[in-house]
Amino acid sequence: MRSRVLKWVLLLTVSTAALAENPSMRIGWEDWLPYQYRDTAGELTGLDIELMNAIAERAGYNLFWHKLAWKKHLWEVAAGSIDIAPGASKTPEREEYAHFSVPYRTEPVSLITVKEASISDLNRDTLLSLLDRGFTIGYVTGYSYAPWVNELIDAGTPGLKAAKSEEYLSGALLDGIFDGFFADAFSAVANLKEAREQRGGDQLIYTYTLEEADIYMMFSKFAVGTDVVDRFNQTITAMHNDGSIDRIVAGYLQ
Template sequence: MTLSSGEYSRRTGVLGILLCLALTSAALADCDRPLSVGWESWRPYMYKNEEGSLSGLDIELIQAVADRMGCQLEFSEIPFKRHLLQLRQGKIDLATSVQKTAAREEYAWFSQTYRTSASNLIIRREDADRYHFKSFKEMTQSRFRLGVTRGYFYGDDVNKYIEKDDGPLHVEDVVSDELNLMKLLARRVDGIFADPIVIYSLARDIGRKDEIAVHPLGLVSDTFYIMGSKASVSPKTMENLNQALQSLQQSGEFDAIVNRYLEGS
């Protein structure tokens, strides 16, 4: 069969695109084994849906990144503090939604930033006019009972106070935001530091969203990264991960995933 010049150009053009995609996938696919990713229930970022399948904004994002890298993922449910320890030891490869700190940079690579979020003071709605803190320093002079999540980074000033906990402000830590919400609703703490999107999602699931409110006191916005263990993840893999993440953002797929979850919050 003889092709016209136009048909030949179209077909070679399509072949060229397919070849470029194949070469790109081949260039990024340096995973000789599935990459392990730790997770803990943290709606709407990572959780099991009604069908029992792992879901969430972060789960979809890291899966989309891995697909572009030509890599497979294995997810392991684990509390965040133990997740960091196993990542340091090379027993888990990746973590999502983490902040960059000097201590973590000693044992982990960090991707380019991929989202931001702010932690706020969350209180019971009935107490909306009761607390008038304008800063965390002002809060430390009170007998407020504050709930935080173990292993989370809330900023240098907050974390230094949490470590000492030697002032009037009483700090209680638990292993998850969900437990903090339960303590808040049960009046075991006066307020909690958390991502409002997460807390409202959790409260909505149990039909108690109207019982909580966001206090004006907010912490500095957190910038989140994907973190890779230096003990098990190569610099080349992190470079490829960054390329895949950038491709995801440029294609519009990244924003589509994020907006789908945030609009439902």
């Protein structure tokens, strides 16, 4: 009996020490190929899932993943009920309630179309020219794009239309409801290929880069201290320097 009690006490001590050594953090995800998704076996995977798990493990934290739509994810970070949001762009509004890490990857924010737009450089003037030619271009409410695109969206520029998700925009583009939409190029192309296969179509997909945007981890100011953010920043920097992040990215984007 004593040996069993002693064994239980030792196990409890080890478990408690492990928890203290590797505290847990709450992090959200949503279906977003190729960054966050469940594979055919039902396992949570994707570029951001692998990056976050690798960064957190090296920083000494366990992650508990919760499926959340992006808009709700931001609310939860602001309220402190979720600690981390990955795959985030930095905006002044978000900085009011969140700490931002150093960039952990970049994201090619692009205009995605199945029409040849006949432009060599996508900028404010060429985009306005497309809209003047009757292009209808979608965007997801609550997402952040290039600063000048955000300004045009905020100004209610004719031809720019809000939508609920990139998945909807992919189908709407193939169905001719939209002429294009703003999105991360890799995510959009993955969704479009899947939607095209379901429809049996063969449309060509064109991408026009707006900018190569820095992507950050967002930490709730209500729930996470700056010492934790500093620890993650040191880890991210070390993983950039030793090539760990590049190796994970290469497995998805090359």
